[in-house]
Amino acid sequence: MGAGPGHPELLTLKAAELLRTCDVVVYDRLIQEEILALAKPSAERIYMGKPVGRHESRQEEVQELLVRKAREGKMVVRLKGGDPFVFGRGGEEAEYLAERGVPFEVIPGVTSAFAAPLSAGIAVTHRGAASSVAVVTGHEAKKDHHRVNWKALAGIDTLVFLMGVSNVDTIAETLIRHGKSPETPAAMIQMAFWHDELAVIGTLATIARQVKEAGIRPPATLVVGEVVRMRDKLARAQRDLWRRPDGSGRFAPAPAPDELLRLASAGLGTQVLGFALERRLFDELGRPRTAAEIAAARGWDEAAALEVLEALTALGVIEKTPEGYRNLELAARYLESGSPESLREALLHQCRLAAGWSQLEAYVRSGCRDFVEVPPDEEALHQRCCEALARFAAPSVADKLDLAGSGPVLVVGYGGEEYKEAIGRRWPRLAVTAMNPFRNPGVPPALQPGLGPATDSFGAVILSGLLGSANRGEVQQFLELAARRLRPGGLLALHDSFLPGGVLPPPEVVLGALGRRMRRGGCRTWSIDRLRGALEALGFDRIEWQNLHAGTVLVTARRA
Numbered sequence: 232m233g234a235g236p237g238h239p240e241l242l243t244l245k246a247a248e249l250l251r252t253c254d255v256v257v258y259d260r261l262i263q264e265e266i267l268a269l270a271k272p273s274a275e276r277i278y279m280g281k282p283v284g285r286h287e288s289r290q291e292e293v294q295e296l297l298v299r300k301a302r303e304g305k306m307v308v309r310l311k312g313g314d315p316f317v318f319g320r321g322g323e324e325a326e327y328l329a330e331r332g333v334p335f336e337v338i339p340g341v342t343s344a345f346a347a348p349l350s351a352g353i354a355v356t357h358r359g360a361a362s363s364v365a366v367v368t369g370h371e372a373k374k375d376h377h378r379v380n381w382k383a384l385a386g387i388d389t390l391v392f393l394m395g396v397s398n399v400d401t402i403a404e405t406l407i408r409h410g411k412s413p414e415t416p417a418a419m420i421q422m423a424f425w426h427d428e429l430a431v432i433g434t435l436a437t438i439a440r441q442v443k444e445a446g447i448r449p450p451a452t453l454v455v456g457e458v459v460r461m462r463d464k465l466a467r468a469q470r471d472l473w474r475r476p477d478g479s480g481r482f483a484p485a486p487a488p489d490e491l492l493r494l495a496s497a498g499l500g501t502q503v504l505g506f507a508l509e510r511r512l513f514d515e516l517g518r519p520r521t522a523a524e525i526a527a528a529r530g531w532d533e534a535a536a537l538e539v540l541e542a543l544t545a546l547g548v549i550e551k552t553p554e555g556y557r558n559l560e561l562a563a564r565y566l567e568s569g570s571p572e573s574l575r576e577a578l579l580h581q582c583r584l585a586a587g588w589s590q591l592e593a594y595v596r597s598g599c600r601d602f603v604e605v606p607p608d609e610e611a612l613h614q615r616c617c618e619a620l621a622r623f624a625a626p627s628v629a630d631k632l633d634l635a636g637s638g639p640v641l642v643v644g645y646g647g648e649e650y651k652e653a654i655g656r657r658w659p660r661l662a663v664t665a666m667n668p669f670r671n672p673g674v675p676p677a678l679q680p681g682l683g684p685a686t687d688s689f690g691a692v693i694l695s696g697l698l699g700s701a702n703r704g705e706v707q708q709f710l711e712l713a714a715r716r717l718r719p720g721g722l723l724a725l726h727d728s729f730l731p732g733g734v735l736p737p738p739e740v741v742l743g744a745l746g747r748r749m750r751r752g753g754c755r756t757w758s759i760d761r762l763r764g765a766l767e768a769l770g771f772d773r774i775e776w777q778n779l780h781a782g783t784v785l786v787t788a789r790r791a
């Protein structure tokens with residue numbers, strides 16, 4: 232797997248996901264701590280960087296280790312800087328595995344050959360200045376001139392040399408000898424995408440001296456060609472748009488809010504995340520705090536505080552910096568209690584519902600009855616939380632719908648205002664009516680205020696988050712209502728946590744949804760299959776579904 236040139240944000244999504252799930256990481260020099268930190272705390276991390284002078288035996292050791300760990304039944308990530316197949320010996324390692332019948336996959340990475348010049352503002356094939364680029368090892372400049380075709384290289388517009396710091400003088404001289412002008416611009420970029428990135432710019436005639444004077448050390452990449460001239464403008468105008476206002480970078484990539492909801496609403500992580508939310512831990516991590524500081528301020532045991540902070544780091548909601556633990560952007564937006572976008576209350580509510588053991592016990596003993604008496608203040612809290620979660624999801628649900636020419640839209644359930652806004656942005660002339668039947672408990676769906684006269688019909692009906700609050704049988708009534716009010720050919724969209732059909736969401740999501748529904752007492756679980764049967768019986772066809780936030784599903788159907 233390629234780790235890219237250094238910064239964790241330059242990993243591929245696939246690499247980050249596999250790192251999070253693997254059992255063993257075998258890594259080289261030049262892999263940032265923050266990348267390794269993505270692996271789960273229990274993953275075995277094995278450093279296999281090459282000590283100088285022991286290359287071949289070390290390579291054998293690495294290859295044997297990979298085979299041994301794989302045969303123990305472990306999922307092994309072999310992590311390499313940049314791209315694994317660009318001067319990284321990834322090809323040899325893959326060959327070794329292939330010969331021994333160990334199944335493997337190769338995940339590409341952002342190669343420093345192109346990322347290092349880019350970071351310094353050099354576009355290696357800038358139109359008009361270069362139409363060819365070659366990536367060359369600088370390692371062999373002294374010892375084996377025959378393997379590198381210098382004559383051919385002199386005819387290529389842009390040359391990128393890796394592993395060339397100690398040979399930069401020989402590289403420059405040899406290129407000049409083979410016909411490159413001594414005035415050809417050249418740049419050496421050290422540690423691109425690391426904190427101590429440094430670039431020196433000169434010409435073939437001067438670059439070796441400049442590299443020495445600046446004390447450039449590996450890893451560094453040499454670029455030779457006219458394209459280096461363009462760098463001034465690009466380097467000056469380029470910004471890291473992700474930097475925080477205080478100039479610091481983000482160390483670890485934030486998980487998608489989706490992931491956060493998934494973690495919060497069920498299974499693994501629920502307990503620790505719920506605890507941290509309940510204790511408003513995120514409110515304190517707006518700036519870096521050590522475990523010792525947190526423990527002292529709260530009267531906690533220091534080792535225990537460390538465990539909690541490490542668990543939250545492993546969940547990917549906070550980050551560990553040299554100064555201490557602090558919120559990732561995600562936690563700052565959604566988990567701190569003072570933030571305007573805070574989902575704290577809703578997530579906490581979800582965590583509590585998911586852990587309702589006693590209600591589940593009552594359910595399995597007494598069967599499905601409307602036995603849970605929800606106290607009025609808890610009901611109000613529940614409404615607020617469903618509303619917050621639906622508000623969060625509405626823009627992306629609306630984004631997935633095609634309402635062009637559909638006629639008036641009716642939104643039933645949570646997130647009505649947010650749906651109005653999101654739909655209004657795309658189709659400003661579409662009339663949208665929103666009503667939430669759960670504000671008027673006890674009134675049958677068809678008699679709810681806000682629906683308008685029974686003769687009003689709609690081009691689209693969106694049912695949002697009904698499963699969380701509807702009682703047994705009520706979902707069916709809402710489907711019937713939608714069928715009656717939709718015009719022929721109209722669109723029905725349902726966004727909810729339906730149990731899977733076809734594609735399986737993670738098991739903790741399924742279990743969490745089950746737990747919540749039983750806890751709320753009464754509503755039978757709605758699987759996709761059951762929903763499909765109900766919709767077909769009501770004359771709907773073209774029934775489709777896609778997974779959305781946090782294991783929720785968007786189902787659409789048309790009325791024939």
Ligand SMILES: C[S@@+](CC[C@H](N)C(=O)[O-])C[C@H]1O[C@@H](n2cnc3c(N)ncnc32)[C@H](O)[C@@H]1O
Nearest residue numbers: 313314317319342343393394422423450451452
């Ligand atoms: C053994 S090669 C591996 C290349 C790697 N597989 C890739 O695709 O980037 C190591 C060389 O890559 C270059 N390199 C790696 N990381 C770099 C970085 N962050 N900045 C500049 N050059 C880098 C240096 O030339 C270094 O000597």
